[in-house]
Amino acid sequence: MSAAVPSPHTGPGAPPPTRPRSADEVRVWQRFTLAERLARFSIYFTIVFAVAWAVQSVEIIVEFIWDAHVQIADMGRRMWPIAWGHYPKGVHEALIETLNIAAVSTLLGVLMAVPVGFLAAHNATPYRFVNYCAKFILVSTRSVNTLLWALFFVAVFGPGALAGTLAIAFHSIGFIGKLFSEAVEDTHRGSIEALTAAGASKLALIQYGYWPQVKPTFWAIALFRWDINVRESAVLGLVGAGGLGMALDTAINLFQWDRVALILAVIFAVVIIAEVVVTEVRKRII
Amino acid sequence: MTSIVPAHIKPFQASPLARAGWLVLIVYLAWAMSSLDFNYARFITGLDNGAKFISRMFPPDFARWELLVKGLTESLQMAFIASFLGVLISLPLGLLAARNLMPAVVSWPVRIIVIACRSFHPVIVAIICVKAVGFGALAGIIALTVASVGFVGKLFTEAIEEISMKQIEAVRATGASFMNVVIFGVVPQVMFRFIGFSAYETDANLRNSTMVGIVGAGGIGGTLFAAFQRFDYDYVFAIVLAIIALIMVGEVLQLWVKKVFKQ
Numbered sequence: 001m002s003a004a005v006p007s008p009h010t011g012p013g014a015p016p017p018t019r020p021r022s023a024d025e026v027r028v029w030q031r032f033t034l035a036e037r038l039a040r041f042s043i044y045f046t047i048v049f050a051v052a053w054a055v056q057s058v059e060i061i062v063e064f065i066w067d068a069h070v071q072i073a074d075m076g077r078r079m080w081p082i083a084w085g086h087y088p089k090g091v092h093e094a095l096i097e098t099l100n101i102a103a104v105s106t107l108l109g110v111l112m113a114v115p116v117g118f119l120a121a122h123n124a125t126p127y128r129f130v131n132y133c134a135k136f137i138l139v140s141t142r143s144v145n146t147l148l149w150a151l152f153f154v155a156v157f158g159p160g161a162l163a164g165t166l167a168i169a170f171h172s173i174g175f176i177g178k179l180f181s182e183a184v185e186d187t188h189r190g191s192i193e194a195l196t197a198a199g200a201s202k203l204a205l206i207q208y209g210y211w212p213q214v215k216p217t218f219w220a221i222a223l224f225r226w227d228i229n230v231r232e233s234a235v236l237g238l239v240g241a242g243g244l245g246m247a248l249d250t251a252i253n254l255f256q257w258d259r260v261a262l263i264l265a266v267i268f269a270v271v272i273i274a275e276v277v278v279t280e281v282r283k284r285i286i
Numbered sequence: 287m288t289s290i291v292p293a294h295i296k297p298f299q300a301s302p303l304a305r306a307g308w309l310v311l312i313v314y315l316a317w318a319m320s321s322l323d324f325n326y327a328r329f330i331t332g333l334d335n336g337a338k339f340i341s342r343m344f345p346p347d348f349a350r351w352e353l354l355v356k357g358l359t360e361s362l363q364m365a366f367i368a369s370f371l372g373v374l375i376s377l378p379l380g381l382l383a384a385r386n387l388m389p390a391v392v393s394w395p396v397r398i399i400v401i402a403c404r405s406f407h408p409v410i411v412a413i414i415c416v417k418a419v420g421f422g423a424l425a426g427i428i429a430l431t432v433a434s435v436g437f438v439g440k441l442f443t444e445a446i447e448e449i450s451m452k453q454i455e456a457v458r459a460t461g462a463s464f465m466n467v468v469i470f471g472v473v474p475q476v477m478f479r480f481i482g483f484s485a486y487e488t489d490a491n492l493r494n495s496t497m498v499g500i501v502g503a504g505g506i507g508g509t510l511f512a513a514f515q516r517f518d519y520d521y522v523f524a525i526v527l528a529i530i531a532l533i534m535v536g537e538v539l540q541l542w543v544k545k546v547f548k549q
Binding site for chain 1: 314315318319321322323324328332335336339359360362363364366367370401402405406407409410413414417418419420422423424427493494496497500501510511514522526529530533534537543546547
């Protein structure tokens with residue numbers, strides 16, 4: 001106990017306390033409360049426990065690891081030289097399709113997400129129940145992975161770019177809608193109250209009150225999502241939803257690794273270009 | 287009434303360049319949409335197919351729940367290990383790539399590594415890993431780790447580049463070694479953001495770990511894709527419900543971790 005240790009406050013040289021107190025009362029300054037420390041400790045403990053459990057129970061076939069460098073060398077040899085000659089007739093069309101899927105799906109995603117985003121923002125739509133319904137739409141569309149949406153739309157509309165476009169568009173709703181509703185909730189009330197006082201209709205309120213304030217964020221979100229969608233649309237073909245992924249899938253199934261290398265190089269180039277475009281456009285308009 | 291602005295100038299008109307940009311964008315989108323081959327007949331057939339599809343999904347079939355639990359467990363294991371490894375690798379990489387602490391000779395090569403890790407979707411990385419180390423969880427773990435390094439490494443770098451250099455200077459002025467500068471100057475400033483990023487990445491890995499199985503890299507994705515190809519849509523629906531439940535739990539946990547560590 002602290003009673004055994006003479007503390008500076010109770011020791012012989014200490015100034016007399018304003019109120020007599022026992023040694024037990026000496027308080028040690030602590031940054032966090034007991035509850036906070038317990039919560040943190042339980043998180044640390046859970047992390048260590050989860051990783052330890054995962055490492056010791058995951059099924060890994062160790063023999064495959066010893067063989068890995070041979071396999072990688074083999075893959076490298078088959079990939080080189082890259083089949084650049086295949087680009088004009090086998091890859092170019094798929095590349096254009098991928099870019100189209102990314103652009104159109106971003107447009108559709110924005111068109112569907114903006115109304116839902118407005119309904120989810122509690123200041124634009126002051127009805128609790130509507131807010132919750134809209135938030136549920138946002139969370140649920142985001143929880144279903146793009147590849148799952150793609151499987152669904154391939155079953156509905158058949159294989160092709162249409163399924164891929166709808167898949168990315170539906171998955172984008174959650175992402176765009178969430179960020180957009182947060183932007184709407186961050187708007188200042190001044191101009192909106194002024195418009196309300198002037199008797200503006202709901203539509204005029206959105207057009208002149210909210211829109212000018214959320215416009216920069218809106219463009220940032222749309223651009224960011226387009227960048228993500230370019231990456232995603234390159235994968236969707238693996239489940240038959242069009243674009244570069246379809247060419248990739250064919251090449252892998254036929255073990256044409258030089259063509260796989262070509263497609264990977266194309267994807268890499270497109271992703272880098274998309275990132276540069278987004279950075280440049282952001283600088284200009286925001 | 288006389289106006290201050292001459293009549294031929296419209297004050298809110300967009301610049302000619304912006305208007306040209308809009309025109310190009312609209313024409314491109316119209317052309318892109320026309321190339322998707324979408325028409326009314328296809329829409330009607332699609333609705334018909336969709337109704338059939340959905341009617342076959344109900345009720346979800348949990349009869350093979352053992353396989354489902356096994357796949358989900360493997361996904362969880364992959365997500366945990368990949369997040370742990372990803373954060374562990376990203377810590378030094380993030381520091382090495384920070385331009386305010388490192389010379390350009392060091393930071394640029396590291397930045398390129400991080401960009402390369404980020405440029406491919408985890409599923410594509412998984413294809414390469416499956417070729418290298420065979421089917422199973424290991425390929426998935428490697429793929430998700432690469433994706434994590436690409437994402438968390440970038441966020442760590444940005445967080446370190448945004449720190450206040452005053453504290454670094456103060457620690458340096460005491461004659462501290464580089465490690466001491468990092469431990470007492472850098473880490474306290476970025477610790478809480480790092481925890482937030484790591485929690486976010488764990489959540490993202492959980493989502494992706496349910497998908498890399500489509501190309502054979504372990505987890506529930508393989509079971510899902512197999513069920514899909516056998517047209518077992520009621521089992522597919524059961525798996526999808528389980529995945530959504532797992533992801534929602536992950537999102538709640540992530541928000542909770544962020545709340546606990548918020549100062």
